[in-house]
Amino acid sequence: MDPVSKIQLAPNPPQRHDLDADGESLRLLQAWLPRYGNICRVSPLTRTRDALVIHHPDDIRQVLLVNRANYTKGVGLERVRMLLGNGLIVSDGALWMRQRRMMQPLFHSQVLRGFSELIRRENLALVERWAEVAARGESINLTRELSELTLAIVLRSLISSDLDRLIDAHGENPFALLTRQSRRDLAFAAQFRALVPLVRETIERRRREGRIEHDFLSMMMETRDRDTGEAMPDRALLDEIMSLIVAGHETTASTLNWTWYLLSQHPDVEAGLHRTADALAPELSASEAAKLPEVAQILEEALRLYPPVWLFSRRALRDDSIGAYAVPAGTDIFICPYLLHRDPAHWHEPEVFQPRRFAPEEATDRHRFAFLPFSAGPRHCIGEGFAMSEMAAHLILVARRLRLEYCGSTTPEPEFLINLRTRQDLQMRPVAR
Numbered sequence: 221m222d223p224v225s226k227i228q229l230a231p232n233p234p235q236r237h238d239l240d241a242d243g244e245s246l247r248l249l250q251a252w253l254p255r256y257g258n259i260c261r262v263s264p265l266t267r268t269r270d271a272l273v274i275h276h277p278d279d280i281r282q283v284l285l286v287n288r289a290n291y292t293k294g295v296g297l298e299r300v301r302m303l304l305g306n307g308l309i310v311s312d313g314a315l316w317m318r319q320r321r322m323m324q325p326l327f328h329s330q331v332l333r334g335f336s337e338l339i340r341r342e343n344l345a346l347v348e349r350w351a352e353v354a355a356r357g358e359s360i361n362l363t364r365e366l367s368e369l370t371l372a373i374v375l376r377s378l379i380s381s382d383l384d385r386l387i388d389a390h391g392e393n394p395f396a397l398l399t400r401q402s403r404r405d406l407a408f409a410a411q412f413r414a415l416v417p418l419v420r421e422t423i424e425r426r427r428r429e430g431r432i433e434h435d436f437l438s439m440m441m442e443t444r445d446r447d448t449g450e451a452m453p454d455r456a457l458l459d460e461i462m463s464l465i466v467a468g469h470e471t472t473a474s475t476l477n478w479t480w481y482l483l484s485q486h487p488d489v490e491a492g493l494h495r496t497a498d499a500l501a502p503e504l505s506a507s508e509a510a511k512l513p514e515v516a517q518i519l520e521e522a523l524r525l526y527p528p529v530w531l532f533s534r535r536a537l538r539d540d541s542i543g544a545y546a547v548p549a550g551t552d553i554f555i556c557p558y559l560l561h562r563d564p565a566h567w568h569e570p571e572v573f574q575p576r577r578f579a580p581e582e583a584t585d586r587h588r589f590a591f592l593p594f595s596a597g598p599r600h601c602i603g604e605g606f607a608m609s610e611m612a613a614h615l616i617l618v619a620r621r622l623r624l625e626y627c628g629s630t631t632p633e634p635e636f637l638i639n640l641r642t643r644q645d646l647q648m649r650p651v652a653r
């Protein structure tokens with residue numbers, strides 16, 4: 221008898237549903253998890269197999285880490301592949317392994333230190349603009365501003381001065397559609413893919429000119445596979461660049477958007493940030509900012525309450541079991557950081573914004589797999605260090621000069637799509653400190 225047939229099937233709510241990154245899936249999971257426990261089996265509407273939702277950190281650890289060789293990326297990536305090509309986020313097997321091996325050293329903390337100045341420059345320019353808005357007593361569309369900031373930072377870290385050349389040639393930033401459109405549908409995918417030739421031309425131009433810049437593109441062109449000694453093929457180079465543009469921009473923008481809202485509602489935490497910012501040397505770098513515990517705790521708490529990647533999935537390659545339950549080969553397994561991060565089994569007063577809960581002395585008995593904003597295991601976010609230093613530097617550089625007051629009268633509503641965003645853009649009033 222095979223191992224799967226010896227064990228039972230996980231409890232199964234009567235309603236059929238194709239789980240996906242949308243609000244209806246979240247509503248159903250919110251209803252099902254308390255009723256069916258830490259694992260439930262969801263029968264599909266149009267797909268061929270039942271899916272599993274796992275919610276216990278031990279089970280999540282088994283899928284993401286202990287038995288990781290048995291799990292590949294899951295359902296829902298077809299649309300993402302249309303947008304990003306076959307970059308790290310969607311690739312699997314030998315291609316993913318080779319690409320991750322080649323890309324990992326580029327995200328080492330020492331290499332990332334080289335981007336500190338660029339992050340600082342972009343933020344100082346933003347603070348100057350916001351200070352002028354403050355002087356006029358006006359407000360900013362924070363969501364839009366952060367989207368533009370994080371896009372500029374990721375583009376300059378990828379292609380540095382070639383961005384200026386593209387802006388000159390097109391009269392504007394050709395990638396700006398990423399900040400103007402929030403939909404990530406087929407029409408958007410077509411527009412975004414139309415930008416691939418610009419990146420291809422940039423690669424060819426650098427080769428022709430023998431030009432090497434201090435950016436990800438040059439590092440990716442120069443790197444060699446340590447096993448084969450080969451360079452990254454152009455197809456992979458293009459797919460990785462397009463993936464990093466999207467992965468490196470929306471997630472950080474959304475986290476900072478929520479963070480400023482949360483700070484505006486918690487004057488005590490905001491005052492602590494001001495004290496930290498005021499005590500620092502003016503030339504503090506982005507990588508140093510990320511090491512400040514108070515700042516990291518604010519960001520972690522925002523990521524706990526509003527993880528941009530609020531739902532993700534894996535697919536079982538072979539039969540497995542989780543606890544007493546069967547996992548037949550081919551099963552899609554869903555993990556929901558949004559619900560995990562708000563589960564009272566792991567978090568005291570889970571709905572309350574309390575950055576101190578991430579202080580080392582407060583977090584001693586928390587399960588490592590109860591907090592997963594960047595996922596875990598071999599496919600965890602490669603950009604975590606980059607994101608944390610970029611976001612920490614932003615908070616410090618703004619907090620030195622300004623406070624942001626929320627102009628709305630109601631709590632912003634979350635929108636559960638591929639990323640967890642605010643449904644409406646946030647309008648904030650910068651005030652000089």
Ligand code: HEM
Binds near residue numbers: 598
């Ligand atoms: C707050 C910011 C960010 C969050 C919350 C975040 C979250 C995540 C999560 C949860 C995953 C794994 C998804 C899964 O397991 O299915 C992931 C993967 C990834 N992220 Fe991030 N990310 C952030 C910023 C960034 C940045 C700044 C970059 C690049 C500059 C980046 C590049 C990637 C890539 C390439 C992957 C795929 C890794 C692989 O599968 O090998 N991310 N991210």
